[in-house]
Amino acid sequence: MMQLNCPWCGPRDENEFVCGGTTHIDRPALGADDTQWGRYLFFRDNPKGVHLERWRHASGCGQWFNMARHTVTHAVLAVYRLGEPPPAAGKS
């Protein structure tokens, strides 16, 4: 089981958390056409490697935060708060 480091509560077991999928997705402008809107809703990079994603400490403090995690090794490379720019580890 992965241990994830909640920025507020410290390291906890993975099953206290819920993964909210890819983070840093920009909502398109109001005038977006169907293609842009579809890409925003459904299309993801789905990398085999470092993935920037958001998690929520659902059975703990309930807060959302960002993580850079490797999708093959599951190694957590960085934990950072919502609104913060991605760390260098995620820019591979």
Add this chain to the structure above:
Amino acid sequence: MRYSALALLRGALSGHRNWPPVWRSPEPRAQYDVVIVGGGGHGLASAYYLAKNHGLSNVAVLERGWLGGGNTGRNTTVVRSNYLYPESARLYDFSLRLYEGLARELNFNIMLSQRGHLMLAHSRHDLESMSRWANTMLMHGIDAKLLTRDEVGALVPALDLSGEARYPVLGAFMQPRAGTARHDAVAWGYARGADRLGVDIIQNCEVTGFVKDANGHVTGVDTSRGRILAPRIGIAAAGHSSVLAKLAGFSLPVVSYALQAMVTEPVKPRLDTVVISPGTGAYVSQSDKGEMVIGASLDLFPSYAQRGSFGVLQGVLGATLAMFPSFSRLRLMRQWAGIVDVVHDSSPIIGPTPVPGLYINCGWGTGGFKAIPVGGWTFAHVLATGRSHELAEAFQLERFVTGRLIDEAAASGIAH
């Protein structure tokens, strides 16, 4: 050679020393009419139907590892067609009907066992949605029936129906024609069938890039065994679809997750049907060897690691033992995961991609095994003719722009 009782007898008389290899292992040629990337069930079935239905035998199947070593060898072997929407019902029942004739067609025993598939209702609301579901299936001409609690008890005596059961069972919804098939045999049967029709099956050949002409039309692939040219290329790579799509320069509405399964030590016959409890996220059947085959729900975070996390394992075993207390002393022998390609509406994508000449068969998510025959049949059709098969028309990539999704989240069986 054709397998038969006589062939078996001949083999026995010569001490079983002269059986020929089931398929060739040719060197890749420089050029083919069609190249299929991915030697799992869907890729092999596509190659078989390209040759059989469309007369195209100058075809290669490229597999990075070994045949059927991905999800084809990692699933829980369940076949069924209990889907809700008409497009899916047609698609999956066509697949089940192909499975029903497949051993004869391929002259290869796929060990299809139509032992029935029971979905347990743990609440009155489950019962109501299941009666809607069963009625919809009957209207589509697919077998379905609702069972009372007593009927469930008669069919599955190992199930805990006592008042103390952690998850009370109120009834069940059953597809009698559903069941299991041997997953390796499906891959090997299609491989042998395709090979006999002239298809080259090339293992240990990883695609590292796509070759395009000045107009952006795909003209071939670069592989670990050199460049192979083909005017039409099909991707059937399940959990690795996004990786190949990225190499080709487009993205997909796919997220890859690990889906776990596990088997216990073999025991005498105890369970002669497939039992799934969607509410608790576990399903169980007993293999012909006697192992209890237990399937879990998804590990709900993106992953390309072919192993599952312990949290989900704990949950699924807890749910299984709550349903079947007598399994508590069985030892678990193996546990593994396959990387599944989940899309938002739990329905497949079978058709062209934004790259001309490049086609994709993906998005089967947690339920690709049951769909191998129809996935191959419809993918071969679009690869050979450039037009969608009528069964696959609704399952195109553009539905993620038009919004015409076919949301089979419930019928896909296990929690997403």
